[in-house]
Amino acid sequence: xxxxxxxxxxxxxxxxxxxxxxxxxxxxxxxxxxxxxxxxxxxxxxxxxxxxxxxxxxxxxxxxxxxxxxxxxxxxxxxxxxxxxxxxxxxxxxxxxxxxxxxxxxxxxxxxx
Amino acid sequence: xxxxxxxxxxxxxxxxxxxxxxxxxxxxxxxxxxxxxxxxxxxxxxxxxxxxxxxxxxxxxxxxxxxxxxxxxxxxxxxxxxxxxxxxxxxxxxxxxxxxxxxxxxxxx
Numbered sequence: 001x002x003x004x005x006x007x008x009x010x011x012x013x014x015x016x017x018x019x020x021x022x023x024x025x026x027x028x029x030x031x032x033x034x035x036x037x038x039x040x041x042x043x044x045x046x047x048x049x050x051x052x053x054x055x056x057x058x059x060x061x062x063x064x065x066x067x068x069x070x071x072x073x074x075x076x077x078x079x080x081x082x083x084x085x086x087x088x089x090x091x092x093x094x095x096x097x098x099x100x101x102x103x104x105x106x107x108x109x110x111x112x113x
Numbered sequence: 114x115x116x117x118x119x120x121x122x123x124x125x126x127x128x129x130x131x132x133x134x135x136x137x138x139x140x141x142x143x144x145x146x147x148x149x150x151x152x153x154x155x156x157x158x159x160x161x162x163x164x165x166x167x168x169x170x171x172x173x174x175x176x177x178x179x180x181x182x183x184x185x186x187x188x189x190x191x192x193x194x195x196x197x198x199x200x201x202x203x204x205x206x207x208x209x210x211x212x213x214x215x216x217x218x219x220x221x222x
Contacts, residue, residue, distance in 0.1 A: 031208065043200065104148075
C-alpha cells in the first residue's frame with residue numbers, strides 16, 4: 001500500500017509570509033496528526049484530525065492551524081512565519097489500532113529566512 | 114507534565130548487542146513506541162508495547178515495565194546501517210505521541 005505522502009519536500013519562505021503544507025495519509029486511515037521536529041525541541045505534537053474534526057491540539061500558538069478534508073487528506077498552515085518556525089514538519093497517519101503505530105511521511109523541511 | 118528520558122548518545126561495535134533505555138512519567142499511558150530515524154529521513158516504526166514484557170521482532174526486541182515507567186530497546190548483531198537515532202514515544206491516550214529527545218547510536222566497525 002502507498003505510504004504517507006507529504007508535499008512539498010522542501011520550502012524556503014521569508015519571515016512574515018505564510019505557508020501551507022499537505023499530507024495524504026495511507027488509504028483507509030482516517031486519523032492524521034502533525035509534528036514539528038527541531039534539533040533543540042525534538043518531535044512535538046501539533047494537532048490531530050479525524051473525520052475532518054480536530055480532536056487534539058498541542059501547545060503551539062494560533063499561527064499554526066490545520067484542516068482535514070473528506071478524503072482524509074490534511075493541510076497545515078503557518079501564518080506570519082518566524083525564524084523559529086524553521087523545522088521538519090512530519091505528518092503521521094494512523095488506523096487507530098495501537099499496534100499498527102503511526103506511519104510517518106518523509107516530512108516537509110521548512111526554512112524561514 | 115510529560116517527561117520521557119533517553120540517553121543522548123551511545124556507541125557500539127558492529128556485531129555487538131546494545132540496549133537503549135527509556136524512562137517515562139506521563140499523565141496517561143496507552144502504549145509505548147520505538148522508532149528509528151536516519152538523518153534527514155522520517156521516523157520508521159520499530160515496536161509497540163502496551164503490556165508488560167518483552168516483544169521480539171528479528172534483531173530488535175523491546176521491553177516494558179509499566180509499574181516502573183521503564184522500557185528498553187535491544188538491538189542484536191549490530192550492523193553499520195543501524196547507526197541512527199532511536200526515539201521512544203508514549204501514547205498518552207489523547208491520540209498524541211509524546212517523544213523523548215532520541216538516542217543517537219553510532220555503530221563502529
